[in-house]
Amino acid sequence: MSGSWVMWAVWGAPFLALLLLVIDDWRMQVLLLAGLYTLAAATVTAAWPLPLAAAQLVAGWLSGAILAIAQNIQLRRGAGPPSPLTGRLFRLLVAAAALVVIIQALPTLHAWWPQVPRRVVFSAMALFALGALHLAWTWQPLRLAIGSLTLLVGFWLIYAWLQHGLLLSGLLAVLQAMVAWAGGYLLVQGSSHEGQA
Numbered sequence: 001m002s003g004s005w006v007m008w009a010v011w012g013a014p015f016l017a018l019l020l021l022v023i024d025d026w027r028m029q030v031l032l033l034a035g036l037y038t039l040a041a042a043t044v045t046a047a048w049p050l051p052l053a054a055a056q057l058v059a060g061w062l063s064g065a066i067l068a069i070a071q072n073i074q075l076r077r078g079a080g081p082p083s084p085l086t087g088r089l090f091r092l093l094v095a096a097a098a099l100v101v102i103i104q105a106l107p108t109l110h111a112w113w114p115q116v117p118r119r120v121v122f123s124a125m126a127l128f129a130l131g132a133l134h135l136a137w138t139w140q141p142l143r144l145a146i147g148s149l150t151l152l153v154g155f156w157l158i159y160a161w162l163q164h165g166l167l168l169s170g171l172l173a174v175l176q177a178m179v180a181w182a183g184g185y186l187l188v189q190g191s192s193h194e195g196q197a
Contacts, residue, residue: 009042010119013157014126017150018095021130022088026075026142030068033146034061036127040153043120044160052169056156059173063149063180070184071142091137098129116161127154141190145183152176 016036020029037060044053102109102125109125110118127150134147156172 006043006046007119009039010117010123013039013043013123013153014099014130017127017130017153018092018099020146020150021091021095021133024088026071027068029142029146030064030071033064033067033149036150036153037061037064040157043123043157047160048164048169052164052166053160055169055173056176059176060149060153063145063176066177066180066184067142067145067187070187074187074190091133095130095133098133099126102126102129113158113162116158120157120161124154124157127151127157141183141186144186145179148179148183149176152179 013036016032016039020032020036023029023032037057040060041053041057044056102122106118106122106125110116110121113121116124131147131150131152131154134143134150138144152172152175159168159172
């Protein structure tokens with residue numbers, strides 16, 4: 001891996017995923033998701049050709065746009081209260097504990113994928129863990145979609161070093177779009193059902 005910008009991207013992605021877990025404002029979440037895809041694409045350019053990484057970047061940005069449009073439709077009925085500060089602190093503490101576990105397990109994890117740089121293994125596993133925490137803590141469709149997309153970014157970081165190819169890039173982009181469409185559908189359906197009650 002060359003370039004200090006790749007290093008910033010590798011270490012910045014888990015930080016953005018941690019912010020995604022703690023911040024409740026949906027606009028900031030969509031912007032952080034776009035930033036996460038940008039940093040992941042910058043990281044993957046060390047293993048993939050630039051056009052393939054750019055295709056994934058655009059797919060991630062479009063997924064964020066789909067979720068933003070659906071969230072905007074849902075908000076026409078009114079926004080719910082933000083989570084209390086204690087809930088955010090709890091999420092932050094559990095995420096920090098998960099990151100400590102990943103750091104402790106990093107030599108074993110790196111042994112599974114020796115061709116993947118150690119920093120990328122840490123970043124991908126952090127995205128897996130933080131995405132799983134999103135999925136574990138809520139039934140809110142936006143957070144579920146963001147958690148699923150975060151998991152997919154972690155998968156993308158690992159798999160980019162293991163396999164190169166146009167087919168993988170296309171399938172991953174389709175999977176991201178499907179997750180975003182499903183999240184958007186759940187957001188809009190939830191608002192239409194609550195509007196009828």
